Amino acid sequence: MSRVHVIGCGLAGLSAAVRLAAAGLKPLLYEQSGHAGGRCRSYRDPALECLLDNGNHLLLSANREVLAYLDLLDARRGLRENLPARFPFVDLADTRRWALNLESGRLKGALGICKALPGVRPRDLSALLRFLFVREGAVVTDLVSSNHALYRPLIEPLTLAVMNGPPEAVSASLLARVLRQTLFKGAAACRPLLPAEGLGPALVEPALAFLAQRNIQPLYHHRLKDIGLSAGGVDHLEFAAGRSDLKPGEAVVLAIPPWGCDALQERFLPQVETKAIVNLHYRLPKSVDHKTLEPFLGVLGGRIQWIFRRGDVVSVTISDGERWMADAPETLAQMLWPEVAAALQLGEIDTPPFRVIKERRATPLQSPAAAGRRRASRTAFSNLFIAGDWCDTGYPATIESAVLSGRLAAAAILSR
Ligand SMILES: Cc1cc2nc3c(=O)[nH]c(=O)nc-3n(C[C@H](O)[C@H](O)[C@H](O)COP(=O)(O)OP(=O)(O)OC[C@H]3O[C@@H](n4cnc5c(N)ncnc54)[C@H](O)[C@@H]3O)c2cc1C
Incomplete structure (x- = not known):
C-alpha cells in the first residue's frame, strides 16, 4: 500500500501512526513543534529540577482504547494500575472529608455514594438514571439542576474534570457516555490509571520507540499551512518549510486540533470555542x-x-x-x-x-452545538482522513477519544 502522511504528533496522530506501522506501512509524520505529545506531554523543568507534565491527566480502567494502544506498544508499565476505585474529597468551606469508594460492589457502591456524599439521600441517586436517556441538545444541568443534592459533591466536580466546562454549558450526552462506561459499571471500570513517571514516558515515548524500531521518525518543525485538492482528493501538502506532492494512492491523516490550521477551517476543521x-x-x-x-x-x-x-x-x-x-x-x-x-x-x-x-x-468547549459539529474520520475526499480528540468518537475531548480517533482513521485507510 502507498504512503500515508500523518499531520500532528499528539496522541491522535501517534495512535494512527502506530496502527499503520503495525500493519506494515511506513507513515510519514509531521509535527509543527519540536516534540511529540501535543496537549499531553512531559518536559524536564529547570526550576523544579524534575519531569513535569503540562497538566494532570487522569485515566480510568474503563479507557479500553488507551489500554489497547499501550498493549500494542507493550507499554502498560508506564501507568500505575494498582490504585483502588476510591476518590477522596475535601470541602474547604467546612473542612469535611469523604471518599467515594466504589470498591464495595455495585449496589453497596451506590449506597456507599449516599453515605459518602454530604447531604445525599438514597432517593437522590435516581437522578443519575437520567443519564441513561439523554435528549440531544441537553446540557448537564437539564438533567441535574444546580440545587439538586448530587450537584455540588458529584455532578459539578465530575463535569469540570471530564468536560472542562461548567455543567450549564456542556453536552449531557457526552458526559453520559462516560458515566455509563465508568461510574455505572462499578469499581472495575473506575480504577484510576496514573502515569508512573509522566505522560511522556507513559503515553508518548513508547509510541516513538515503536515507530523508531520501524525506522519511522517524525519530521519536527513542519507546520501544515494548507492542503491542495484536485478531483482525485488531496494532491499536495503545503508546509511552512515547503511543498510535498502526493503520489497517486497516498493518503493523509489530519490529526490536528480545529484551531491548528486557519486555511483549513470550515473546509475540514470546524470553528470552535x-x-x-x-x-x-x-x-x-x-x-x-x-x-x-x-x-x-x-x-x-x-x-x-x-x-x-x-x-x-x-x-x-x-x-x-x-x-x-x-x-x-x-x-x-x-x-x-x-x-x-x-x-x-x-x-x-x-x-x-x-x-x-x-x-x-x-x-474545545463541548457544548451540545459543538458536539453536533464534530467530524467523522472519513471526509468527502477519498484520501483525506481526520483524527483528534474533538472528532465524532462519542467521547468527550480526552485521551480516550484522541486514541480512538487515530485508530478509526488508520482502520479507514487500511480498509480502502
Ligand atoms: C491541562 C490538560 C489536562 C487534561 N486532562 C485530561 C485528563 O485528565 N484526561 C484525559 O483523558 N484528557 C485530558 N486532557 C485532554 C487530552 O490531553 C487531549 O484530549 C489529547 O491530548 C488530545 O490529543 P490530540 O492528538 O487530539 O490533539 P493534540 O494533543 O492537540 O495534538 C495535535 C498535534 O498537532 C500539532 N499541530 C497542530 N497544528 C499543526 C499544523 N498546522 N501542522 C503540524 N502540526 C500541527 C500540535 O503541535 C500537536 O502536537 C487534558 C488536556 C490538558 C491540556
Missing part, C-alpha cells in the same frame, strides 16, 4: 512526609479543583480556567498555595518552589 486549564506544580519541602499524602484529592469550596501527587511534587488542576489566564504565575502560585496546604493538611508552610502552566486551548 476553546476552554483553558491552569496547572500549578509545587515542589514540597523536605519537612513534609509526602508519602503519607493521597495520590490525588478532589477539592470543593475553593478555587482549586484537584490535587495530584507524584513523589514530592503536588500538581493542582483548575479546569474551566479562563478567569486565571491573565494573572501572573507568581500571583496565582501565592494566592492558591494556602488552599493546597489546607486541603493536604500541611499546616503553615511558605509557598514552595512552583511552576504554573496555562493551557489556553486545553480542549
